[in-house]
Amino acid sequence: MSTEGGTKAVVAALTANLIIAVTKLGAWLLTGASSMLAESIHSFADSGNQVLLLVGGKRAKREATPSHPFGFGRERYIFAFLVSIVLFSIGGLFALYEAYHKYEEIQEGHGNELLDSQWWWxxxxxxxxxxxAEGFSFRTAIVEANKSRGQQSITKFIRSAKAPELPVILLEDFAALIGLVFALFGVGLTLLTRNGIFDVIGTAMIGLLLVGVAITLALETKSLLLGEAATPEAVRRIEAAIADTDGVTGVIHMKTLHLGPEEILVAAKIGVQAQDSAGDVAATIDRAERNIRSVEPMVTALYLEPDIYRADYVPDARPEAPAPAGH
Structure with missing residues (x-):
């Protein structure tokens, strides 16, 4: 996924959410409908989330330093994880609290401001x-996702994408649309039945929805933070590029790691001929590096170790940790 595509979707969502948040807050102030307050906080939380994604994208572009030699690409993952925390705490938990608070008021004979308001409409x-408005924002996210997901379903794209911005916006916009339907359900039935309990139910449904989306985002982003390998397609391209290099007898073993959404580290042990000179081996490694970068431009860190290929080779097990001093 291009960074520009993700940024475009983020900006579209931010613009829509800021406008929507203000109008929802105004509707709550006029009518006291708890669904509108929950939705207003939801939209403000989403707006804050989009700012976090933009900040993370900017910070990730910083140049590598001696203390961070592989750069700051994972900043985008960290800020995406913060999004899930904000959505869970400010969006989901607040909505659940507001539903409980509204229910208490109704039990005490209060909390029917919507029914008594001349601004009920x-x-x-x-x-x-x-x-x-949310539909337009969601459409923008879908269009940008379609440019990157290929034949993947949207669900698989969200689970496998290495860039966090589009999956986050897709889930947020989807949750926003469903949340609006829940709010419409709560407000509409409250007005039709003259019973404020439906406003409470709509608010609680919004809260549960946001908590569920936040947990999904946290789990997906956690995997990226821990460090994911390149996609199977990228791994196959890299292995084929090495194997097709003149002077390479085979790929003994290889590991890949995403340092950021568009940055891949590759470490591989490659087979060379036993009779090759040091100069021949160095030339073979240079050719392999060029081949790898030609098929996978996202490879920014590349380490190749030459060895004699053996069919029965098994990588050495990790050595046991030394015993503590004094034992």
Missing amino acids: VPLAVLGAAIV
Whole structure:
């Protein structure tokens, strides 16, 4: 996925969410509908999340330093993980608290401001407009995702994407649309039945939805933070490039690691002829490096170790840790 595509989707979502958040907050102030307050906080949280993604993308572009020799590409993963925390705590937990608080008020005979308000129609108008705006934002994210996902389903794309921005925006926009439907359900049934409990139910559904999306985001981003290998397609391309190099007898073993969404580290032990001179081996390694970078431009760190290929080769097991001093 291109960085530009992810940034475009983030900016589109940020613009939509800021406008929607303000209108939802105004609707809550006019009517007291808890679904509108929950949705307003949801939109403000989403806006903050998009700012976090933009900040993470900018910080990830910093040049490598002696203390961070592989650069700062993983900053994008860290900020995406922060997004899941914000969505869980500010969005999901607040909505659940607001549902509980509203329920307590109704039990005490209060909390029916929406039914008594002359502005009862405002939440319906705001929710309708918000669905349209979020729909445009979600469409932008889908268009950008379609440029990158190939034949993958959207679900598989979200689970396998190495760049976090588009998957985050896709999930956020999807949650926003479903949340608006829940809010419309709560407000609509409250007005139809004259029973505020439906507003409580809609608010609680929004909270549960946001908690679920936040947990999904956290699990997916955690995997990226721990360090994921290159995609199977990229690994196959790299292995083929090495194997096709003149002077290489085979790939003995290889490991890959994403240092960032568009940065891959490759470490491989490659087979060479036993009779090759040091100069021949060096030339073979140079050819292999050129071949690898030609088929996979995202390889930014590349380490090749020559060895004599043996069919029965098994990589040495990791040595046991030394015993503590004094034992």
